[in-house]
Amino acid sequence: MILACQNISKSFGTDQILNDISFHINEREKAAIIGINGAGKSTLFKIIMGQLQADSGEVIFAKGSSVGYLAQHQDLSTENSIYDEIMTVKKDVIELDNSIRRLEENMKTVTGRELEQMLSTYTRLTHEFELKNGYAYKSEVVGILKGLGFVEADFNKPVTALSGGQKTRIALGKLLLSTPDLILLDEPTNHLDMESIAWLETYLLNYNGAVVVIAHDRYFLDKVVSKVVEIENTKAICFEGNYSAFAEKKAQQRDAMLKHYLNQQKEIKRQEEVITKLRSFNREKSIKRAESREKMLDKIERVDKPVMEQSHMSIRLEPHIISGNDVLTIKDLSKSYDALKLFDHLNFEIKRGERVSIIGNNGTGKTTILKIINQLVSYDSGEIKLGAKVKIGYYDQEHQVLSSEKTLFDELQDTYPHMDNTKIRNILAAFLFTNDDVFKRIKDISGGERGRVSLAKLMLSEANFLILDEPTNHLDITSKEILENALVNYTGTVLYVSHDRYFINKTATRILDLTNKNLINYIGNYDYYLEKKPVMEMTASSAHHNTSFKAEASTSESNLTETKMDWKLQKEEQAKLRKKQNELKRTEEEIQKLETRNEEIDTLLVQEDVFTNVSKLLELNKEKKTIEERLEELLLLWEELADA
Known part of the structure; x- marks a missing residue:
């Protein structure tokens, strides 16, 4: 055992945050602390690190163990470059290396006993250098930096010129390089793109020490952790297994x-x-x-x-009118910022009912595509066409659709003037804003709260085409799951950008990967994307850099590449799935219709003018028998279709 928390309690004023929290972490164990926003997760980390004093209880570390901690926000004040700053972790190895080099020079000029003493020191120092992985420390540093999303051209940039997210990545890199026996990570994936998160997953899985992580990234938790400690209503409960195992056990x-x-x-x-x-x-x-x-x-x-979890937040999205089948068509779309070309000749279409996720590394232009569609950013060339009766509802991760000076109440009332005060308050209450909260100004609330206001406006818009930019940012896990269910049950069309792989896996019916200034199309969720990615990227890289998947799909069958064949098979699979879904829906409708008629017959059979009329009675009983037989057939058919 490397860490034990025993009966930890903490209050702020009259608010009890943690109450009698107990759990332990074993050596090399990977564990997660989860809970809704405000549950006390970060407070617990600060108590473990001695930055906050618990009201009662104690934190016990294994004797001689070292601990590293990454807080959510970092403020690195240094004039060093990125490379030099992360190299400060290897100061002892660098000094050891310099001592060895000096000894090598000095040994050239001495003999006898002095040489023997130097050789003895040299042997000791080189052994220590080897134990500290000295011969590979430079490549280790470069590997960490690249893994966290920095390219070699960034290495000489001053730390002072970096964003808050980039500074957090530097702090994470320094922490990983210091290799403590226990690492505490508070939201380490917040400022990483998908490739960096995947790299971090592998790194932590193979890490020789113990790791405790606070994260809302459920895909990350599934890959990394084998224990979940949930803080709920000030108490803690431990579950063995990853996040999915926890969710299943918790539901049971x-x-x-x-x-x-x-x-x-x-x-x-x-x-x-x-x-x-x-x-x-x-x-x-x-x-x-x-x-x-x-x-x-x-x-x-x-x-x-x-x-019940659903009592935290209530979201129901429903379009007011149905759009045409062709929702969005984009042809030859290009966009550059001065010398930086984001993408060139993009082509894609979105059909009614699809839920399409655009993914890709940071800075590739995903958000720009959404802003272009919403006419918030101009484009260099191309054509954008919306289909018939398409009404867009836009969720902006920067929440520029909100007026910072307005109160929450006024924001909704001004946007939807036909709504009365009671309905506005009910809507805000559904998104956890009650009492005087509704009179707070937008500029005075947190990023997560702004996200909830934007979602409230989106729900009221009754749009049939939702365009969402990082909709799960700042949402806790429960709220994410409620949003997932809302989108899965939404009958309109969705286009969104997200780094939340679990969210993508649950909601996407198609993925567009923005890579190398172009789009690669995958008809499936995130697991499907991971499965097909190596083959699709290999084929795409051999194609002309200006050729999009839409142009490839339209070439003659005799010239279809492996990618196009895969595209065609995906389309066929999707068509089969839609056919089964439509048949399932028709079956459900017929079952409902027959059951309604069956109830009507039951009502008629007890009426005196019916049960005294033999011919009418026989007729209704015959119809009821026919309905019962048909219902039996339909129920069997429904089960087959549902399984399929």
Whole structure:
């Protein structure tokens, strides 16, 4: 065991944040601390690191162990370059290397006993140098920097010129290079692109020490951790396994708790009815028995009703009108900023009902594409065409669609003047803004809260084409899952940019990978993308750099490349899936229609003018039998289609 937290409690004023938190971390174990925003995760890390004093409890480290901590926000104040700053971690190795070089020079000019002493020192120093991986420390530093998304051209940039996110990456690099026995990471994936996150996953999995991480990236948690500590309602519960295993166990646990609660409530109600009945007999014995039961009822330890996850935030997205089948068509789209060319001759189409995710490294132009479609940014060349009856709802990660000086209440009222005060308050309450919160100004609330306001406006827009830029940023895991369900059940069309791979995996029906200034198309979710990526990229790299997947798909069948064949197969698979989905929907509609008619017949059969009329009775019974037989067939068909 390398870390033990025993009975940690912490309050701020009258607000209890942590209450009797206990868990332990074993050597080399990879664990996650999860919970909704404000649950106390970062507070717990600060208590572990001694930056905050707990009200009670203790933190115990293994004797002689070293601990490294990455906070969410870093403020590196140094004049060093990126490379020199991260090299400060290897100061002892560099000094050792310099000492060895000096000894080598000095040994050339001495003999005898002095030479023997120098050779002995040289042997000791080179052995220590080897133990500290001295012969590979430069390549180790370069590997860390590249893994975290820096290219060699960045190495000489001064740290002072970097953004907050880039400084956090430098701090993460320094922490990883220092190789402590225990690493605490608070949201390490926030400022990393997908490739860097994948690199970090592999690095942490192979890391020789223990890792405890706070993260909302569920895909990352699935890959890295084998233990989950959930903080909920000030308490902590430990689960063995990754995030998906935790989610499954948590759902089972919640269902069991709810079942236990409902059964207890049922028994309490039954006992109360018996007590009332016994008292109503108004006899001495019956009253005594009632009193005895009351005493037993008072001794029962009441189970609290479990808080259901859906009570945190409520989102329902529904288009007001249905768009045409062709929602968006983009041809030969190009965009540059001075000498920087983001993309060239992009071609793609989006059909009604699709949920398309644009992915790619930071700086490739994903957000720019969304802004161009929304006419917020101009483009150099190309054509953008929206389909018939398309109404766009736009979610901007920078929340520029919000007026910073307005209150939350005014923001909604001014956008939707037909809504009365009660409805506006109800909508804001659904997004966790209650009481005087609704009169806060946009500029005075956090990024996560602004995100919730933007989602509230989006829900009210009744748009049939949602364009979302990083919609899960600043949302806790529960809120992300609620948004996922809303999008999956949304009957309109969605185009979005996200780095949240778990979110993409749950919601995307198609992925557009913006790489090498062009788009590669994958008809499937994120797992499908990972499976097909090596083959698709290999084929795409051999094609002309100006050829988009749309142009490839339209060439003659005799000239189809492997990529185009794959595209064609994907289209066929999607067409089959849509056919099955449509058949499933038709089957459900027919089942509902027949069940409604069946109920109507049942109502008619008990009417006197019907059951006294033999011919009418026979006719209805015959129809009911036919319906029952057809329902049996449809239910079997529904099961087959649902399984498929």
